[in-house]
Amino acid sequence: MLRIQNLILFLLLSASMSCSNKKSPPVNQAPRSTPLCQQGPAPPSYCDTIKTYTGNVTTVSGTATYKPREIINGILSGEVTTPLPIRYAEIEVTDSNGNVAQCGETDANGNFSLQLPMDSQTYTISIRSRANNNHYKAQVFDAPERKNLYSLSTQVTTTTSNITGITLTASATGNILSGAFNILDQVLKANDFLRTQVGACPFSGCQQFTVAPNIDIYWEKGFNPATYFDPNPSSPASFYLMGYSCLFISGGNGTSPSTGDPNNEDTDHFDNSIILHEYGHFLEDVYSKSDSPGGSHGGNRIIDPRLAWGEGWGNFFQAAVRNSPDYIDTFGNTDGTNYGYIFNIPLEDVSTFGCSSSPSKPGCDLPTNNGEGNFREFAITRTLWDLFDDATETGDNVNASFPDIWATLTSSTGFLDPLTAFRSIGLLHERQPALTGSTPDDWSSVQTLHKQNINRTQFAQYVTGGSCVNYTLNSKGYSFFIDGIDDPNDTGSIDTANLLMNADFYHYKHSGGGLTIELSYQTDPSDPDETPSEPDMDLYLIRETDALSSPFKVSENYIDGNINTSETESISISNLDPGNYLIVVIIYTGVNDSGGTIGNTPNGLRFPAGSQTYYNILANGVTLCPSSL
Known part of the structure; x- marks a missing residue:
């Protein structure tokens, strides 16, 4: 009998705990377009031509600043006391007819000095939410369908040779103009960080960082970008669109800018952690290679290592820059009545975070078994942080290893290796020693501390045809072995399965054409550790872009219930495209819904994980064996 499961792919853009009433957009609000950066009008040209005037001129000088809200004890509070400079941002000066009269940029302190004709005319000076220089390249727009930049403006009349002391300050209240400039400044901070760390990366093959390519960022006061995917989203979202160099930051939970309430809703324009996390995804996109399929991640359970790596990297990067x-x-914020934090997760010391009493609390994510850290988002985050930070603590004697991480991410024999696929932190551990010089940093103490598997044997182990008898049972040779556990958190779906203990993952390269994958397995009836019971094992075939919960092909037959016989699962495809595939062997621990008893499992009860079991995988009749690329 064929068992059918519902497999659902979740695309989780952001998590939110704030609540608000859903409202429909005003009737005169035009429907929003698909959020692809290429759509909508072309952005205005960058103002970078500095004009020289002869005769009488007026020199106009001043300072552009912004006042973000500051976070105190995890709470978004009032504006900072001392304004921050708007650094290296575009300046456009226009005359009363809208013609461009001068261009420029602010400096590192937000200062500017511009020359204009001394002709008693009125000019508008606009500091724009954009930069295109050797320091950083970014544009903060309102929406893809409009592409309006934000401007901090003032007017001057050129009746004297010098106009000085102009101070422009973007506020965190009212139109929240400082939100746009705070977002912009986080991009500069990220670029400065990378120049400091890997502007002169010491390893061969490591990409020397100068300045990142341009990124388009969209943000509007009060508006929830999740509206692009759901006309009535339940919670706000900030997200990066892979492949488009396009980032969206939440301005509230409104389905239009006028319906949001930033003082009482989840916003991210002052949440630098979120902005930098998403920018980390952009850097991974343009400098490295990501195989993350997306999906649900709450920082409190075992998940797909591809997803765990992508989110763990973003979590780490924001902390490193800050x-x-x-x-x-x-x-929310303290000007409203509904404010607090969705999460405030420590990456160093979790002793006061309540993980001992509540290990499933989001952000704890503490592994218990060796290798489990590769499957947990925050175990990866803390691994990277401990490799980077200067602290020396129990189990952490590594520091300043960011160049090692960057070299592995950006090298053609690291994450950019065209032969590899299904990238995870296991690939980072595996390739780092060979890519970082004759005396690479020894990561072993941190790897042990966070229960990291130092290669890909537990996820995406490469297999190819060969002969590899590692186990013998009833005079038959087997290549692989699994001994599952009964996990109380496992409800029977791959989303809740213990992917470390109850599943094995193999990277298989298919040259094209017909393919038959066969799983043959046999339980050891003399298991000395427990009363022998037969696991119900299934076979999945996953394409590179598939989530584990949305396999391309599956074989999910019930076992025959006889521990003394071998079992098989098989997938056949008549014409399969060449490429990389993930073969997944997984123990089913869901409910027996066959209508009768199978083995020792009555109808309506869950199957046990079973005893130690040996198995072979065959591709078109050829036994697959572990190998290396």
Whole structure:
């Protein structure tokens, strides 16, 4: 009998705990377009031509600043006391007819000095939410369908040779103009961080960082970008669109800018952790290679290692740029009545975070078994942080290893190796020693501390045809072995399965054409550790872009219930495209819904994980064996 499971792919853009009433957009609000950066009008040209005037001129000088809200104890509070400079941002000066009269940029302190004709005319000076220089390249727009930049503006009349002391300040209240400039400044901070760390990366094959390519960022006060995917989203979202160099930051939970309430809703324009996390995804996209399929991740359970790596990297990157071992997402602010934090997760010391009493608390994510850290988002985050930080603590005697990480991410024999696929932190551990010089940093103490598997044997082990008898049972040779566990958190779906203990994953390269994958397995009836019971094992075939919960092909037959006989699962495809595939062997621990008893499992009860079991995988009749690329 064929067992059928519902397999659902979740695309989780952001998590939110704040609540608000859903409202429909005004009737005169035009429907929003698909959020692809290429759609909508072309952005205005960058103002970079500095004009020289002869005769009488007026020199106009001043300072552009912004006042973000500051986060105190995880709470988004009032504006900072001392304004921050708007650094290296575009300046456009126009005359009363809208013609461009001068261009420029602010400096590192937000200062500017511009020359205009001394002709008693009125000019508008606009500091724009954009930069295109050797420091950083980014544009903060309102929406893809409009592509309006934000401007901090003032007017001057050129009646004297010098106009000085102009101070422009973007506020965190009212139109929240400082939100746009805070987002912009986080991009500069990220670029400065990378120049400091790997501007002169010491390893061969490591990409020397100068300045990142341009990124388009969209943000509007009050507006929830999740509206692009759901006309009535339940919670706000900030997200990066892979392949488009396009980032969206939540301005509230409104389905239009006018319906949001930033003082009482989840916003991210002052949540630097969130902005930098998403920018980390952009860097991974343009400098490295990501295989993350997306999906649900709450920082409290075992998940697909591809997803765990992508989110763990983003979590780490924001902390490294901020030089602060935490990850914070706020909602509301102290000007409202509904405020607090969605999460405030420590990356260094979790002793006061309540993980001992509540190990499934989001952000704890503490592994218990060796190798489990590769399957947990925050175990990966803390691994990377401990490799980077200067602290020396029990189990962590490594520091300043960011160049090692960057070299592995950006090298053609690291994450950019065209032969590899299904990338995870296991690939980072595996390739780092060979890519970082004759005396690479020894990561072993941190790997042990966070229960990291130092290669890909537990996820995406490469297999090819061969002869590899590692186990013998009833005079038959087997290549692989599994001994599952009964996990109380496993409800029978792959989303809740213990992917470390109850599943094995193999990277298989198919040259094209017909393919038959066969799983043959046999339980050891003399298991000395427990009363022998037969696991119900299934076979999945996953394409590179598939989530584990959305396999391309499956074989899910019930076992015959006889521990003394071998079992088989088989997938056949008549014409399969060449490429990389993930073969998944997984123990089914869901409910027996066959209508009768199978083995020792009555109808309506869950199957046990079973005893130690040996198995072979065959591709077109050829036994597959572990190998290396």
